[in-house]
Amino acid sequence: MTMSLSAELWPDVQPDAARRLMLAGVESFAQRGYHATTTRDIATNAGMSPAALYVHFPSKAALLFAISRSGHEQALALVQNAAEQADTPMTALREIVERFVAWHARRHTVARVVQYELGALPEQEYRVVAELRRGIERIVHDIVVRGAEAGQFTVSDPMTAARAVLSLGVDVARWYTDRSRTSPAELGRQYGELALRMLGADPARAASPRN
Amino acid sequence: MTMSLSAELWPDVQPDAARRLMLAGVESFAQRGYHATTTRDIATNAGMSPAALYVHFPSKAALLFAISRSGHEQALALVQNAAEQADTPMTALREIVERFVAWHARRHTVARVVQYELGALPEQEYRVVAELRRGIERIVHDIVVRGAEAGQFTVSDPMTAARAVLSLGVDVARWYTDRSRTSPAELGRQYGELALRMLGADPARAASPRN
Known part of the structure; x- marks a missing residue:
């Protein structure tokens, strides 16, 4: 479900893990705002470790x-x-x-x-x-x-x-x-x-x- | 400056300290979002102690x-x-x-x-x-x-x-x-x-x- 939505939203983004992180980011930012969201929140939401997030994105920004x-x-x-x-x-x-x-x-x-x-x-x-x-x-x-x-x-x-x-x-x-x-x-x-x-x-x- | 703006914005709110806290809240929420703002941030922004904030508002909400x-x-x-x-x-x-x-x-x-x-x-x-x-x-x-x-x-x-x-x-x-x-x-x-x-x-x- 989550995977197919993220693929639909960002067909050009590879690999799938990056798309899952973007979707987890969208959900977290929309719910609590950018400043109140940590990279740990996003990684957890995507079912990944904070270290795995940094492989794809150097920062929350x-x-x-x-x-x-x-x-x-x-x-x-x-x-x-x-x-x-x-x-x-x-x-x-x-x-x-x-x-x-x-x-x-x-x-x-x-x-x-x-x-x-x-x-x-x-x-x-x-x-x-x-x-x-x-x-x-x-x-x-x-x-x-x-x-x-x-x-x-x-x-x-x-x-x-x-x-x-x-x-x-x-x-x-x-x-x-x-x-x-x-x-x-x-x-x-x-x-x-x-x-x-x-x-x-x-x-x-x-x-x-x-x- | 800040005092007169808060009085203009909320003429019905008394005392002035409550209005100053509302203005400090507006500024903090607008800048960083509600969830990323602490009552301490707001009190500091209003030039007051966190304890003084609770005299007027029981919570950030x-x-x-x-x-x-x-x-x-x-x-x-x-x-x-x-x-x-x-x-x-x-x-x-x-x-x-x-x-x-x-x-x-x-x-x-x-x-x-x-x-x-x-x-x-x-x-x-x-x-x-x-x-x-x-x-x-x-x-x-x-x-x-x-x-x-x-x-x-x-x-x-x-x-x-x-x-x-x-x-x-x-x-x-x-x-x-x-x-x-x-x-x-x-x-x-x-x-x-x-x-x-x-x-x-x-x-x-x-x-x-x-x-």
Whole structure:
């Protein structure tokens, strides 16, 4: 169970022991916060010794960085793919929100660590992650600007609008649980409509390709 | 400086030592998380002895509860006042978002603890806070429903729409800093427009009374 979830979350990470440690880290950080978690807690949670943890990650900060970077890379990739596949700013924006929101709901425990433990990253590692975040914001900002130029969106401040669009998705990680009545995909669909409207677009004119 | 800020944040709390401890708690929890903070850290931060802390709060959890309950009561009161003072669902919704967003920006450190340390509250205390949260959600939900009935809003799922409106405000606490280029009031104004649009309303028809 744990092994297959960790493989699903981080297909690119090898060996399996490293993935198990990342999952144990996510669970511990989400439950008690980064600062209150020890490397011993994480190793125990993964069924390993503290020494075995250090074989894969030189420090607790290195483990947090691996989780945070991977989460941000996944979010950036899905935003990038959605932007590239769409043929208009409206469909691009809707696709991005649908996927970004669904990811934050489906991966809510990972996403919580990714979004709320940024302050615990060491300076250099923080800079790497901040650049990935700027990449996500830039794509959404540029789509908002292009949509406004094309007359599809009406916005007074593209930066504020782009951040509000992303906020809708990020905040899902805070409140979504496995007991939430709306599925990740359905929530994404609803938020896609809300986001388009927020930008002054008519959702009926940008039908979701998956519906 | 610290004394006047704590008095501004919690005008109803007496004596001043209790307010200073709440402010020290907010700062410590926001920086390192609830679980990694000791009562000794908080007392030291407030310039007091651990024994002096226990005079005012029987435990670290009691201090978190005081901060969380007070923050939720303030948020509920401002949402209630905005709802009561407005004469239409559109102006009510805009007023609520303007004040709720501005509060989360202006009080971002307090709001961060209030919004992100819910899981650390003991069960009984959590229930008290959860009831305050439901009160906020209920007011926004009812305004969305009344606005839809009055033909001012167009929404497919009022509960999802209400939560998305509140998400915009809550997430401000995550990213807003004292260095943010937009003032709390201006951010509130912009988000008020975005929220109205999200509900399918025309912001130009619900002019902000403060503009």
